[in-house]
Amino acid sequence: MSAVPDTIIETEGLRREFTVGRRRxxxxxxAVSDVDLRIAPGEAVGFLGPNGAGKSTTIKMLIGILVPTAGRLQVCGLDPTRQRRELARRLGVxxxxxxxxxxxxxxRDSFELLGAIHRVxxxxxxxxxxxxTEVLGLDGFLDVPVRQLSLGQRMRGEVTAALLHGPQLLVLDEPTVGLDLVSKERLRAFLQEVNIVDGVTILLTTHDLPDVERLCRRVVVIDQGRVVADDAIDALRARSGGAREVVVELTAPAAPLEGLPGVREVRVEADGLRQRLAFTPGDTTAAALISAVAARAELRDVTVVEPSIEDLVRRLYAQD
Structure with a gap:
């Protein structure tokens, strides 16, 4: 593998414009306006925002598919436009x-061809x-044509293909889409190992907040082409005011479950059979809250509801 530069991604005043319409x-x-970004080797960064925010355009500039209209850009110590072939050897997408x-x-044949292309x-x-193969459970379908794979199987194959040449930077767009809960957790654990043990820098775009929480220590939020936040995910929640919810289904109607530690708001539904308890992760945990509820009422079912990325971004953008 090539020497790792001091900065894996560095942009300054990055801008991309498009001409739309016809004639007059x-x-x-x-699409992207004045984006300044610096990502060090070994970081795992969530790159988030609603649809149309400029995420895909930014990533296409980072990997050399699009040429910036203005600004400065380096990825793995290279100019993505002028040194795209060399960058491909250091990049997994x-x-x-x-x-x-x-x-x-x-x-299996796709992996062999990719290995030959990258001269591994x-x-x-x-x-x-x-x-x-061992960690992601590929054994059962290595000899199956790609077109016959389920979406979840194909995504596991895509992640494997992106790592075969030992990249310095791994760019992931919705890597857990189509996976069941067990497969999601296996993939998250594997990516976390790749980041921490192998030192591969990860840039992750997703609408699945648990992916970000498990893999990333830092979050960059983009909306309408501009960076509106660059911080730790807990700081992002605190800034946006976003909260989780524990939704409890009780076996019998109960009065509002007020006064529980860390609960910001209680909403009662179905005559007290269902209650929504909003809390901030810095104040308590879902596990602690569920235990506190169980001490006061008999539970039939429990669901933890995450605030959506779109809601967090909407709050952040409204504040700027």
Missing amino acids: ARRRVV VFGQRSQLWWDLPL SEPEQRTRLERC
């Missing part, structure tokens, strides 16, 4: 809507593939 109706649309696998070939030695490729 043409106009300039700014997983896009939910685009596949790097060969549709009609078995998964046979021992290195074997070691990495064996590790991914």
Whole structure:
């Protein structure tokens, strides 16, 4: 692997404009405006925002697909536009809507072809593939054509393909989409290991907040082409006022479960059979809150509801 630079991603005043419309109706649309970003080696950063915020445009500039209209940009110590081929050797990318696998070939053959393209030695490729196969549970479908794989199986294959050449930077777009809860947790644990043990820098875009909480220590939020927050996820929640909810279904109607430690608001539904308890993670935990509720009432069911990324971004943007 090439030497790791001091900064994996560095942008200054990054801007991208598009011309839309025809002839006299043409106009300039700014998709990304003055984005300053610095990501150090080994960081795991969530890059979040609602649809149309500018995430995809920014990522396309980072990996060399789009040329910036203005600003300065370096990724893995390289200019993504002028040194795109060299950058490809240091970069792993997983896009939910685009596949790097060969549709009609078995998964195993796609891995062999990608290894040859990246000029990975046979021992290195074997070691990495064996590790991914064991952790991600690929054994049962390595010889199945990609077009016959479920979405969850294909996503596990995509992550493996992105790691076979030992990249310095891994860019992930909705990596847990289509996975069941057990498979999601296995993939999150594996990506966390890749980040912490192997030192691979991760840039993650997702609408699944648990992915961000498990993998990322830092969050960058973009909306309408501008960075509106760059902070730890707990600080992001505190700034936005976002809260989690524990929704409890009781076996019998009960008075509002008020006075529980860390609870900000109690909403009662279904004549007291269902109650929604809003709390901030810094004040208490879901486990502690559920235990406190169980001490006061008999539970039939419990659900933990996460604030959506869209809600957090909406609050942040409204404050700016």
